[in-house]
Amino acid sequence: MGSSVKKIVILGSTGSIGHQTLDVVRNFSHRFQIVGLGAGQNTDLLSKQINEFKPRFICHEDRKVQLPGTGYEWLSLEDMACHPQVDLVVMAISGKAGLNPTLAAIKAGKTVALANKESLVTAGEIITTEAKRNGAQIFPIDSEHSAIWQCLRGETQSPAQIILTASGGPFRRFSLAELERVTVAQALKHPSWQMGKKVTIDSATLMNKGLEVIEAHWLFDMPCDTMRVVIHPQSIIHSMVEFADGSIKAQLGHPDMRLPIQYALFFPERLPNPQLPKLDWDKIKELTFEVPNFANFPCLQLAMEAERQGGTYPAVLCAADEVAVELFLSQRIKFSDIARLVERSLSGHQVIVHPTIEEIIAADDWARKTTKEFAAGASRC
Numbered sequence: 001m002g003s004s005v006k007k008i009v010i011l012g013s014t015g016s017i018g019h020q021t022l023d024v025v026r027n028f029s030h031r032f033q034i035v036g037l038g039a040g041q042n043t044d045l046l047s048k049q050i051n052e053f054k055p056r057f058i059c060h061e062d063r064k065v066q067l068p069g070t071g072y073e074w075l076s077l078e079d080m081a082c083h084p085q086v087d088l089v090v091m092a093i094s095g096k097a098g099l100n101p102t103l104a105a106i107k108a109g110k111t112v113a114l115a116n117k118e119s120l121v122t123a124g125e126i127i128t129t130e131a132k133r134n135g136a137q138i139f140p141i142d143s144e145h146s147a148i149w150q151c152l153r154g155e156t157q158s159p160a161q162i163i164l165t166a167s168g169g170p171f172r173r174f175s176l177a178e179l180e181r182v183t184v185a186q187a188l189k190h191p192s193w194q195m196g197k198k199v200t201i202d203s204a205t206l207m208n209k210g211l212e213v214i215e216a217h218w219l220f221d222m223p224c225d226t227m228r229v230v231i232h233p234q235s236i237i238h239s240m241v242e243f244a245d246g247s248i249k250a251q252l253g254h255p256d257m258r259l260p261i262q263y264a265l266f267f268p269e270r271l272p273n274p275q276l277p278k279l280d281w282d283k284i285k286e287l288t289f290e291v292p293n294f295a296n297f298p299c300l301q302l303a304m305e306a307e308r309q310g311g312t313y314p315a316v317l318c319a320a321d322e323v324a325v326e327l328f329l330s331q332r333i334k335f336s337d338i339a340r341l342v343e344r345s346l347s348g349h350q351v352i353v354h355p356t357i358e359e360i361i362a363a364d365d366w367a368r369k370t371t372k373e374f375a376a377g378a379s380r381c
Contacts (some may be wrong), residue, residue, distance in 0.1 A: 006265070009036030009057065009080050011101055012092030014045040016196040017115040017141060017257065021090050022049065024262045027273055032265070036080045038093070038101075043067070057083065077101040082108035088265070090141075091116045094198050095322050096364055099123060103357070109134040113264040115141040117211045118322075122315040123360050124218030138219065139264040144212050145219055146260035147238035147251035152220065155243070162222055163240040163248075164212055165232040167192045168290065169204040172231060176296055182335035184328065192235035192255045201325045202299075205338055206292065210303020214314055217307060224307045229300065231290035236279065254279055298339045302346065311351040312363035319367035320345035327375055337378070345371050 008025070012018045018039075025032045038059035039046040046060060047068050057075045058067065081089050081101040089105040090113045091098055098116030103123070105112050107130055114120070120127060120138075131138060140146050144164050152159065170191055171179060187204045188197060195203070202208035213227050235255040242248045253259050254277040262273060294301045299321070306313040324338040333341070345367050352359050 004031065005033050006031060007033050007035045007085055007087045008090060008265075009038070009055075009083070009086050009088075010034065010090040010092060011036075011038040011059075011077050011081065011098070012040075012090075012094070012115075013037040013049055014039040014042035015092055015094065016199070017092035017261070018090070019045075020258050021092065021113075021261050021265070022053070023275070024258050024265060024273070025053075027275055028266075028271070035085055036075070036083070038077050038080060040093075040097075056085070078104040081105035082110065086110060088113060090261075090265075091119070092141075094118070094196060096122075096319065099357075099360075103127060103130065106130045106136045106138075107134055109136045111137045111139060113139045113141050113261070117142070117208075117215050118318045120218045121211050121214045122318050122364065123357060124214070124314075125354070126357060126360075128218050139267055140215075140219055141257070141260050141264050142212060142215070143253075143255070143257065143260045144239040145216060146263055148216060148220060148241055150251045150263070151239070151241040151249040155241075157244060159220075159222070159241045160226070160244050161242040162216055162220065162227045163242065164209060164216065164227065164229050165235075165237050165239055165289075166206065166209045166229055166292070167203070167235045168231040168233055168292075169206065171204060171296075172233070172290070172293070174296070176336075179296060179336050180334060184331060187328075187335060191233070195257075197329060198322070198325055201328065201338075202321065205299040205335075206297040207299035207303060207321050207338075207342075209292075210300045210306075211318070213304055214307040224304060229292055231292055232288070233290075234284070234287055236284065236287055252279065299342065302339065302342055306346065309351060311353040312355045312360060313346060313349065313351055315355075315360045315363040316346055316349045316367040317342060319364040320371040323368050323371040324375070327372075333375055333378075337375075341371050341374055344374050 010018045034053040036057035037055045040061050057080050058072050078101050081104045088111045091102050092115045099119050102119040190200050237250045240248050240250040306317040320342040324341040327333045
């Protein structure tokens, strides 16, 4: 293969982001080689991906599982992320599991196309320091951060304000009483995006937007008080950047995650892809904006406050939310209990200001245990 072929590993290949990354790769097979695939429980889909892309390296959480083909090597996620044959790591694993592979890739000086919010949210100081030390690059895949990244290209001055847009989720018009009765099926019906279950629930509570504020702080070296969240139900404007003179740049596009994925894979090139949808300006009637309802969606405020406090607070935030979302998806708590459990865990935490990775993991473990205990106690009441 020629030198222009980019060698990629996708960690979380069977999830929503991994699946859509492979959609992009299929349309540009002459430009990419999938050298590694890492997945969790979806053995059937991983098997199909192995048959199609014939990677050199694979990782599955169950080493005893039977996978098709031969000639590939089993590696850990961390070893795959830092392998010398890899040019770019697509970090599509959600939650805590993405932290160590992301850090391994960064320490190896890799380019990381990052969709794992939790890595930067919980260990942003460590990851960005290691990235500078090792010459690693972080390309955001989230549509909001990709939009900000694109708006900042070519600018020589720091922005005055970053404006992250949010669809508002399916419940932006719900009352507090209605939010108490939200079902899992309702919460999994996002009005704009097709995403995994965890991200979809986080979008419904607006926790996802709060995590994105923290992530933007580390990606763009901007303090939280220079960032604003606005509700934009049409999901056409993916984020905006305001500059000192009052000018605002916005990045617009169809709500399709393959767009920011392709931008990260090809950066700094832009190439046509007939598979990607384009905006039809004859059909767009309005672009509207609203102020978030912090009273009805306290997760957004909790996340922004965790960013201001810093240290191990964001790790506790992420871990408590992950547990609470799992409890909601299994119908053991109510939708509105997610914020209550996260707030209770945060209020009981003793912060460590500049934590090590070990201290971050310990805070994560504490938050998971504590959140489960709080939930169990509440269920007995």
